[in-house]
Amino acid sequence: MVxxxxxxxxxxxxxxxxxxxxxxxxxSFFLLALSYGVLMGTRxxxxxxxxxxxxxxxxxxxEFVTVNxxxxxxxxxxxxxxxxxLGTRHLFYGISMLGRFKNMGAKKPYLIxxxxxxxxxxxxxxxxADDVDRGWFYFFVGLLNQSSWVAGATLGGxxxxxxxxNTSGLDFIMTAxxxxxxxxxxxxxxxxxxxxxxxxxxxxxxCLGVFGADNxxxxxxxxxxxxxxxxxxxxxxxxxxxTDGENETNNADKETSMMIMTTWQGVITIxxxxxxxxxxxxxxxxxxxxxxxxPRFITYLGTVLPYAMTGLLVVYSLKGVxxxxxxxxxxxxxxxxxxxxxHIWKRNMLLSIAGGTAVYMLLVQLVFS
Numbered sequence: 271m272v273x274x275x276x277x278x279x280x281x282x283x284x285x286x287x288x289x290x291x292x293x294x295x296x297x298s299f300f301l302l303a304l305s306y307g308v309l310m311g312t313r314x315x316x317x318x319x320x321x322x323x324x325x326x327x328x329x330x331x332x333e334f335v336t337v338n339x340x341x342x343x344x345x346x347x348x349x350x351x352x353x354x355x356l357g358t359r360h361l362f363y364g365i366s367m368l369g370r371f372k373n374m375g376a377k378k379p380y381l382i383x384x385x386x387x388x389x390x391x392x393x394x395x396x397x398x399a400d401d402v403d404r405g406w407f408y409f410f411v412g413l414l415n416q417s418s419w420v421a422g423a424t425l426g427g428x429x430x431x432x433x434x435x436n437t438s439g440l441d442f443i444m445t446a447x448x449x450x451x452x453x454x455x456x457x458x459x460x461x462x463x464x465x466x467x468x469x470x471x472x473x474x475x476x477c478l479g480v481f482g483a484d485n486x487x488x489x490x491x492x493x494x495x496x497x498x499x500x501x502x503x504x505x506x507x508x509x510x511x512x513t514d515g516e517n518e519t520n521n522a523d524k525e526t527s528m529m530i531m532t533t534w535q536g537v538i539t540i541x542x543x544x545x546x547x548x549x550x551x552x553x554x555x556x557x558x559x560x561x562x563x564x565p566r567f568i569t570y571l572g573t574v575l576p577y578a579m580t581g582l583l584v585v586y587s588l589k590g591v592x593x594x595x596x597x598x599x600x601x602x603x604x605x606x607x608x609x610x611x612x613h614i615w616k617r618n619m620l621l622s623i624a625g626g627t628a629v630y631m632l633l634v635q636l637v638f639s
Contacts, residue, residue: 294624302422306333328386329356358487366575394579447623463504466578471582
């Protein structure tokens with residue numbers, strides 16, 4: 271009885287720590303997944319399809335791609351390769367989390383499975399207090415994020431085309447979250463240089479301009495890896511915080527296409543999407559199990575990639591901004607400036623994210639509409 275009570279207390283504290291940090295993501299996930307579920311409904315799918323896809327694939331970009339795959343000719347190999355290509359960045363997430371996910375026991379498979387962009391950003395950017403269990407904190411971050419995504423996708427599938435309220439600009443909450451984490455890492459790092467963080471912004475931005483929004487991720491990852499190899503003599507001797515051996519830092523257009531596959535072909539397509547995604551998430555942990563100490567070079571990458579990957583996520587969340595047309599990126603720029611100023615002033619993640627998102631929504635709905 272006492273052991274059960276102690277465990278419940280440990281889990282409760284970890285949950286209460288994770289809840290405010292995941293709330294902005296959960297809101298954004300719910301609304302984005304809602305639109306994804308509506309899209310599935312307009313193409314004639316039962317709500318069970320988006321519910322299962324969000325539960326087993328749990329990668330927003332791949333889930334939207336799978337919608338198109340399900341209304342195309344049956345090709346499981348293409349589905350698998352697309353999932354691997356879209357999920358390549360997860361290899362870098364895994365390398366960054368090798369230390370943090372060490373000695374996590376039965377929770378570890380789910381921690382790896384649920385390591386999407388936003389979960390990685392929170393896990394990577396949170397300095398966990400000594401009296402909070404790390405394993406349960408990571409577990410609840412992943413569970414809360416995925417639960418909100420599954421709930422939104424399921425409800426969207428049920429509601430179909432009947433969603434009418436205006437949420438224009440609210441999706442900026444993800445950009446706001448990545449920007450806040452980037453600013454917070456910049457302000458709190460104990461490193462002597464911000465080179466890793468600057469690389470995470472500059473390299474993806476250049477690749478975005480050269481390769482375009484649809485093709486810049488893989489070149490960015492490769493280019494950053496090359497940069498970190500070249501810069502290793504300057505970055506590998508920086509101070510590293512270690513605790514128990516781990517590195518701490520602390521409206522889719524309406525479509526008329528319908529499913530042309532059989533039900534079983536659709537199920538196989540979803541399974542291939544899931545397998546491709548999971549391959550990229552689990553591979554680093556399979557190559558470097560807890561009993562095998564990763565090479566010094568891999569450990570080095572784990573100390574610099576967290577800063578760079580957060581910068582990459584900021585650029586990734588802004589990839590749809592066109593500087594030569596529309597509002598020319600002015601609302602995004604002003605909102606990010608507001609986020610940075612708010613966070614420098616108050617150092618409150620929720621306030622900074624909410625404030626920056628509110629500024630963006632006001633700009634796109636009232637000024638740049």
